[in-house]
Amino acid sequence: MSLLPVDEALKAILAHIPPVTVETVTLAEAAGRVLAEPLIAHHDQPPFNASAMDGYAMRAVDVSDGAWLDVIGTSQAGAAYPGALGPGQAVRIFTGAPVPEGADTVIMQEEAVREGQRVRFTAAARPGHSIRPKGNDFATGQVLVAAGTRLTPMQIAVAAAANAGTLAVAKRPRIGLVATGDELVLPGNPLGPDQIVASNSYGLAAMLAPYADTVTDHGIVPDDVAQLRAQLSTAFAAEPDILITTGGASVGEHDLVQDVLKDLGVTLAFWRINMRPGKPLMFGTRGRTLVFGLPGNPVSAMLTALVFIKPALRAWLGHAEPQPWRLKLAAPTPANTARRHFMRARLVHGADGMLADPISQTDSGHTSSLAEAGLLIVQPEHDPGQPAGAMVDAMPINAF
Structure with a gap:
């Protein structure tokens, strides 16, 4: 099976995103939510000179x-x-x-x-x-905040000034997480000689929480078909809008997730992406639930979530996809392979403004370099490498 290009994979995912569902919240609950209907002024502000x-x-x-x-x-x-x-x-x-x-x-x-x-x-x-003057701040009929805007304290303040006690916002999805692997133990526990600490669910929960109504962690499941089937059945029974698994997404002898998901009724759209890190990414559906199978390596899991799940969630909420940043390189990049590379980089100050400083570490389990990075340089397939000062596309890691 050939590797699916990143852009085609993302297009396939976005095709399954449902229309925005609207709900009403009070101003006290609105911070961080995405506005589903424009906020329109119904009076002049100030209402007099x-x-x-x-x-x-x-x-x-x-x-x-x-x-x-x-x-x-x-x-x-x-x-x-x-x-x-x-x-x-x-x-x-x-x-x-x-x-x-x-x-x-x-x-x-x-x-x-x-x-x-x-x-x-x-x-x-x-x-x-x-x-x-009367209406100097805003006038009756004026659009104060556009639909699709993520509400910050400044937008909450203008909504209050406009006498809006409630706001129409996008309903957020319910997300479930399942980690797999015999080798995993929860943070804070003693490590056996063949074990590693499970970090994926914690990082993913923190990343996805701003977009989600709830993020439910269904724990760690060992590489056992019966236990995996039972835990995934429980996760599906909770009727999440999105279910995300980590680990077991490849085709090795112990990579069981794909087969169990299929047995549980998941229709698989694809499972291998032309990117690094993060080639073994699965995506499918089970009824109205979107199912993502992320790699087990922690950098791969986090980056595939950044590249694919965050855009899906933005689309779910009606929030426009941000344009890539264009930055100069602070140092040269090496030649790339046939797979699109999402290269870790620091955002640094230079004489000409902000620069992208490439991080040479490419290991998909190297979490400390990912923690150090502020953005990802998007290096095209077969890129010959770029010199310092060249302009490159970049993705901020921590932006909404």
Whole structure:
């Protein structure tokens, strides 16, 4: 069976992503969620001409050197001056308060001289100065946040300003994880002479949690057909939207996952990808559940999740796929093979801005180099290698 190109594999996965399902959440629950419907303003903000300063509101034409104006009242936030302002008059005003009818400028209090109920100014008046016009922030009907936006604190703040008590967001999938391998033990336990610590499920859970309603870890299953069938049956019974296995995805004598998944009704779309690290990647479906079989080597597992599962989850939530970064190389890259290479790299400062500094380590079990990396250089198939200073495509590792 030939190796499937990365782009074709991703296209096949995305073809199985269901349409966005909308749910409503309160503002307190909305941070980090992806907006499913645009946030539209239903009122003007500010809803009136508002003062941007503590000072005095008046007609600019009335202000001149030595001219005294009569202070006829006060306008403050939540308590506007009730009348109109006429010639030769001023109103004491505070930041955020409505500008009285008839006034066309505000002069800050530091440039005012007050004596009893009169005031004069040490600065010239400019029409419109220090006034926030009605609708200056946003106007009725304006799209404040587009659908597909992941909501940050800044978008939550504007939603609150727009009087939106709830938001329509994309419903997140429920994800299940199953790790396989006789050699695996949970972190924090003593290691036997032939054992290694299981890291995949922990790394994957942390990576996928921002996209998921729940991430359920179904534990470690040994390389035994009966136990594997039982644990995978339990995982499927929980009706996850996405089930991810790690390990056993190849075709060795102890790589049992593929056959058990097929026996449990999974229709396999593909299982070998033209990339490194991470060639033995499986993808299939069981009813409405998407099934990913990731390699057991921890770097391969994490990188195949970055390259394939994260785009699938972004599509699930209606969040647009980010464009690749274009960065200069801080050091040369070696020649590549026939498989697309997702090369670990550091993001470093250079004289010309941010640079991609390749990490020479390519071992698919070398987790410390992956922890050091901030991005992946996407090296095309048969790339002859690029010199320092060449422009390359890169993927940030920790971006949403």
